[in-house]
Amino acid sequence: MVTLKTDGGHIGFDLSLPVVVIGAGACGLVAGLAAKARGLDVVVLERDAEPRGSTFMSSGFVPAADTRFQRQAGVEDSADIMAADIQGKNHGQADPDIVATLASRSGAVIEWLADQHGVPFELVQGFLYPGHSRLRMHCTPRRTGEELMACLLNAARAAELDVLTQARVTTLHVDDGNRVRGLTYLRPDGAEERLGCDTLVLACNGFGGNPDLIERYIPSMKDALYFGHESNQGEAVRWGEVLGASLKDMGAYQGHGSLAWPHQTLISWALMMQGGVQVNRLGERFSNEHGGYSEQAARVIAQPEGVAFNLYDGRIHEQALAFEDYRNARDTGAVRTFDSLEALSEGLGLPLAALCGTFAEMSARAGDGEPDRFGRRFEPVHRLTPPYYAIRVTGALFHTQGGLEIDTRGRVLDTGGRPFPNLLAAGGAARGVSGAGDDGYMSGNGLLSAVVMGALAGDTAAELAGASHG
Template identity: 50%
Template sequence: MSRILTDDLPFDLTVPVAIVGGGAAGLCAALAAREAGADLVVFERDALPQGSTALSAGLIPAAGTAAQRAAGIADGVAAFAADIQAKAHGAADPVVMRAVTEGAGPAVDWLSERHGLAFTVVADFSYPGHSARRMHGLASRSGAELIDRLRAAAEAAGVDIVTGAHVTALVATPAGRVRGLVVSRPDGSEERIGCDALVLACNGYGGNRALVAEHIPALKDALYFGHPGNQGDAVIWGRALGAELRQMSGHQGHGSVAHPHGILVTWAVIMEGGFQIDAAGGRFWNEASGYSEAALAVLGRPGGIAFDIFDDRIAGIARQFEDFRRAEAAGAVLQAESSDELANRLSIPRQVIRATLESVADLKRRRATDGFGRDWAGVPDLAPPYRAVKVTGALFHTQGGLAVDGSARVLRPGGEALPNLFAAGGAAVGVSGPEASGYLSGNGLLTAVVLGRIAGGEAARLASAQP
C-alpha cells in the first residue's frame, strides 16, 4: 500500500535523481536527466519496462516536426493548442497545455535525431479533432515498439533501470520535501533509497477500482484496458504531501476493443468511412465524435457491445497498425462477401443490415449530416467484401492527476511548488479537461513524453544545485 514515512532512518543508497516508473514518461525523464549530467535510477515494478505505453498505439501528436515537413504537412503550435482546447471544451489546463504543445515538436525531433527513434507521420487518415496530420509513430505503429526503443535508448545512454522494484513508500519531511523512497523486491526484501529530486512517472489510477468509483463512477464496472500497476500511487502520495489534485474525472475511454479477444481495433476503421451498430443492427450515435466518448456510447447498448462495420479498403489502411493485424490473426475481424452474409455472421436480420448499409450509403451520396450530427461529406462509400468486429467499451487511462507547473513541478493548492517533487504522464493532470469527450487522440503519450522530458531535465538541475 502506498504510504508516506517521516522517519529519519538511514538509506542504503542515495542518488541525485530517482524516477518511479519505466514507461514513456519515466524513460523520457531519464534520457533528459542523463543528458543534463545527472546520475539517476529508474525504479520499475515489473520485470520489464512496459506500462501503459506498451498497450497503446504508440502515437505522439506534435506540431512543426521534421517528419511533418518531410511529408509536406503544414502545422503549428497555435493550431495544435486550439485543437486540444476545442476538444476539451475550453477546460484544458492552460499551463500544461502550453508546455506540451510547445514542447512536443522538439521532443519528437529530439528522440528521432539524438536517440534514433525513426518517427513518421500517419499521413493516410486524420484523427478526430486534429486539424492537421500530426500523429507520429514508429514503423509498427505500436506502443510495444515505442517502449522497446525508448528502453534501448536509455540503456545506450547509461541509464540504470532497476526492474522488479516496487516503490511502496516515500520518505519525506513534515514540510513535504521528499528524502527518499522504499523499494520492495520480489523476494520480500526492502531497500531504502535516498534522493535529491523525485520524478513520479507511475501513471494514473485506472487500475484502482475504488478510485475509479470515486472519480469516474460511470466506468466503475467497465473493462480496464490499461496496465494493472496503475493503482494511483502518485495521486495518493501527492495528496498525502499536500499537493493539489486536478480534473480527476478526466479519462480516456475507447469504444473499439475487440470482444472477447481484448485487442484494440484502430478508430481508423470508423473515420475512413465505417460506422458502429448495436446488436439490433442500427446505428446509435455520432461515431466521428471520438473514440474516448465511444466507451460510454458502446457500454450503453444492450450487453455493452457493438459492431464496427467497414470494408476491405479500410482494412488495408488499418493493417499498418500491429494491433489490427493481431486482431485479424485472432479471428476477431469477420469478412462477408455481401450484406446478407454479413447479417448472417452477425445474427442480425438481413433486412435490418441492408437498411443500415443503404442509409449510410445515401448519406454519403448526398454529402449529408445525419440525425446524430455526423457529417458524411467526402467519406467514401463501403463496398463488399465487408468487414466487422464485435467490440466493447473500456477505460484506458485516467487524465486527472497532480497539479503541475510548466516545469513539471508538483503544486500545492495555492500554487506553491513542493520542494523537490516532479510528475509526468498519467501521474500529472493532463490536457483533456474533466470529461471523456475532452480527450484528443494522443493526449496520453503527449503528456508522458513531453512532461517526462521536462521533469527529467528540471529534476537534474535541482539535484545539481543541492549542497
C-alpha cells in the same frame, strides 16, 4: 501498502542519488534520459519484472507540431494550431499554460528522441484522428506501443541509464518542509531498501487498475472492462493526498470504443475515420463515430449486451493492415468477411431490415452531403461497398487522465498553488490535458503528456538537483 512518512529527514539511506524516477514506462524513461543528459546520476525504479506500463498497450502514437517529419510530408502545423485543437476538444477545461507548453515543446522532444536516441519516428499519414486539424501523429514503423517501449529501452541502455526492475516503492520519506528526502522500495525477496534523492519524479501513471479509486472518482466506469496496465494503482494520487497536493480533473479518463471482443485486441479508430461505422445488435448506428473513440466507450457499453460491430469494407481493410494490432486481430479470427448485407446479417445475427436501412441512410447522406441525425457527414469516396468486413467490439477504460496538478516545468503543486521543493510528476501521474470527463480526450493526449512532459520534468529534476549541490 503505500505510505508516506514525515520524519524530518532523520533517516539513514543505503544510497543517495541526485534524481530518482518512479515508473519505467515512456514517461519515466524519457524523464530519465533528459536528466541523464544533464550529466547527473539517475535511476528509474520499476515495480514490474519488465518495463512496459500503459505505453506497451497503446498504439504508440505521439502528437507533435512543427516537426521535420511534418515538413518533409508537406504538412503545415504550429504549436498554436495544436494547442487550439487540444483546447477545442476538451472544451477549454485544461490548463492553457500546460497545453501551450506541451504543444510548443512537442516537436523538439520528438526530434531529440529521434536524433539523440535513435527512435525511428515517422509521420502517420492518410487520415486525421478526431479533434486534430493537422497530420501530427508520430509513431515507430510497426505502429505499436510495444515497439516504442523497445526503442526507449534501447535508448536507456545506450545512455547507460540505470533501470531497476522489481523495485516496488512503498514509502516516501519527507521532511517537515515537504521536501522528499528519499524512499523505501521492496525487492522480490521481501527485503526493503532505502534510497535517498535530491529530486523525485513520479512517472507511475494513473489509477485505472485500482477499483476503489475508480469507484470514488469515475463511478460511471466502475463496472467497465479495464484494458490498461494492472500496475496503475494510483500511488501518485495517494501520496499526493497525504502531502496536501492539489488533485485536478479526477473524473477524466481515456476510454476506447473499439476493443475486439472477446479477443481483447485494440482496433484502430482509423477504420471509423476512413468511412467505417458501428452498429449495435439491432443493426442500427447509435452515434457519430467521428466524435472520438474515448467517449465512444460509454456509448458502446450502453448498447444491448455492451457490444457493437465495426462495419467497413475492403478499401479500409487494406489500409488497416498497416497496423500490427489489426493484423493480429485478423490472425486471431476477430475480423470476419461477408459478400453481401444478407450474408452479414445472417453471420452476425443482425436484423436484415434494420441493417439495410442503416446502409441506405448512409448512402443518402453521402449523396446529398447533409449531416445525419448524429451530426456525421458521409463522403461519397468513403461509401462502403461489398465485400464487407466486421469486428465485434466492446468499450473499455484504458487510463485515467486526472492527477496531481503540476506547473509547466512538471513541479507538483500543493492546494495553495505552491510548488513542492523537489517533487515532480508527468504522464498519467499528473493532471492531463483532456479536461474533466471522457469527451475531452484527443488522440495521443496520454503519450503527449508522458513523453513531452516527461522530458520537461526530467530537465527540471536535473536542474533542481544540480542547484542543491551548487
